Amino acid sequence: MRLSARLGTPQWLALAWLLVVAAIGWHQWQFWQAPRLDTDVFALLPQDDKAPVAQRAMRQLGEQGERRVVVMLGAPDWRGAQDAAARFDASVAAAHAGLRRANDGSVATQSLDFYRPWRDALLTDGQREELRKPDTSTLAAQALERLHGLNTGQPTAWLADPLGLWTDWWSQRGGLTAARPRDGLLWVADPDGKRDWAVLLYETEGSAFRLDGERRWGDALDAAGRAAAEAGPVTLLRAGVPLHAEAGAAQGNREMNTIGWGSLAAVIALVWWAFRALRPVALIAVSLLVGCAAALSVTVWVFGQVHLLTLVFGASLVGVAEDFGIHYFTSRLASPGTARWPLMKHLLPGLALALLTSVLGYLVLAVVPFPGLRQMAVFSSVGLVAAFLTAVCWFPALDRGTLRGSRMASAVAANLARWPALKGRRLWALLAVFTLLCAWGVSRLQANDDLRQLQSSPPELIKDQIEVSRLLQIPSPAQFFVVRGATPEAVLQREEALKDKLRSDPAKAGKPALSAVSDWVPSAARQAENRRLSSEAEQQVLRKVSQALGEDLQRPAFNPAPLELQAWLASPASAAARAQWLGPIDGGYASAVLIRGLANRAQAEALHTLGEQVEGVHWVDRAGDMSGLLGRFRVTMGWLLLVGHVVVWSAMALRFGRSAWRAWLPTALASLGCLAALGWLGEPFQLFNLLALMLLLGMGVDYGIFLLEHQGEDQGHAWLAVLLGALSTGLSFGLLALSATPALHAFGLTLLIGLALVCLLAPLFRLHQPNPRQA
Known part of the structure; x- marks a missing residue:
């Protein structure tokens, strides 16, 4: 009790949150020792029950094939392909990049030994047709040719396979791939006859899901390709899941650095520009760091791992979670004489409502059975809550001294008075013109639910993969x-x-x-039929051959039980x-x-x-099925977006009464304007545009809330907080629009346009009455 009285409740809140943050820090240290990351595109997709x-x-x-890399080297002739393959393999070995040559030679020998006891039960479709009405005289002549060595290369003794049935069976198994052994390599002839291809198989060592930005395997193969080209003109093709995973990890590293550090730099620059003090910069940066760390820890705890695109998307959280800190410090500028804890208590209802609407926007993503979106929703929601708690629990305790602010901040706060507050005819005229313009743009929208919008592999790697498969x-x-x-x-x-x-x-x-x-x-039934056909034909042939040779040839016994x-x-x-x-x-x-x-x-x-x-047979077209599923979810999310607008408006009505429309309408109009802009720009309309509009609903209404929460002189500083938050969030998602993944590009571009429109429209609907509940 003495310690409680000495510290007071606010200090206990700060200490309790410090313990939580310490636990998060301990988990982060453990996680990054061996990060559990996922880059599988299909792991992002909706699960079809x-x-x-x-x-x-x-x-x-x-x-x-998750550890297999296929390399094909094409040259005008086989000698050139051999030389290129030798140089290529030597370069890969010298690079020590974690690629080892796959050796499948022992597997062929082991397979022969495994199947040998059931040789008589293995027939091709053509052999079965032939043996149902065998021409024993012709078969006997062919058997004699094999016996005298005119047909060599049999995989078993002549007496165990006098008709050469097993040779043809193995040839058909070899037809499962176009590659054939030749001079110690695998060889493929080009269908157009212009090249001979040497095929090299490698297995990877270590994980492809590194976030250090390096392309160890890709760089090693590039260098080996240059070494192979020294032997003459050569065409290099590469394929394999590890190469796509490594390229995705390297791209994710670049995008996280661009988006995360770019957003952080933008936030720091804006905060410094507004407050001209290190204290706001440091505290807001701490809230962002804690928010991202808590988001990652909880996501890993809930899902067991985190997808790479979740981290790329989560990097944009930096541009959202700073709103709480910015709003606190702009209120400090507006009320320099108010004590810090009472000020935070005064701000708490508005900040909590802003948090609620933003989290609702993110959590709607979790409604859809879409694993990738659920991860992103949990990551972003937890990050916002952690940043909010950091601001509420720590900022009043750590914020010491005075805060003057910059002249530019004061000018921005005073600038709000010059913005017109629309009402009456001017309001209806604006709505009419805006609606007409948006209707034209929306009419130009073209839906696109192609699964490839989730694919971010380099185009040249995809092209190589297709050619290798062909x-x-x-x-x-x-x-x-x-x-x-x-x-x-x-x-x-x-x-x-x-x-x-x-x-x-x-x-x-x-x-x-x-x-x-x-x-x-x-099947056991097919094996029994094959055994009967081969036994009858071979015994007839052996009788004829025995008569020709004057010997008694007996067919050896095979395993009578079926191959299991x-x-x-x-x-x-x-x-x-x-x-x-x-x-x-x-x-x-x-x-x-x-x-x-x-x-x-x-x-x-x-x-x-x-x-x-x-x-019992069912056709599966996963790409087509997933594209169709994305289309159905796009329609579902469209209806959920409408429901979300009703829910958010209802939540604000509890706080602002009849004035709630003033905080909601700018976001609704901005959403409509976003759709129109996408139509004007010719951008494809997809599920991720709607998901971005759902987040726009959660974040955009915050600006209206801040302007309704503050009246009189405080409203100018609330406008400063809105502008700073919109700029930092817009920059964050604007950088997300630079992502090479089409889905993230669409997401970022939609939010960038939407936030800019909300920022322009929100001041037009502000309220000048001192008490918004009376409006």
């Missing part, structure tokens, strides 16, 4: 079939039925190549397609069947139609 299997497939297929015939990870069944055997049988269906109707679906788990592990899926999954032989087995889900099992050579949208639609005719 109707497609959990598709989501699992996307995750597993992505994880399969040359290597890599299946698309975004369009595929999901096959479901009650048991693993049912899934494998339905995969086989799907392949049979597409093969029986090539006119509609073209000739796409499918990659399925059943290519490697046929679990045994295959546990072996190195499953490395190529293991990620396509999705395993148990929703009381059944599922797999993904990938497609190679998908030429156009018409072919995709034909595949969709044919695939859906097979029981």
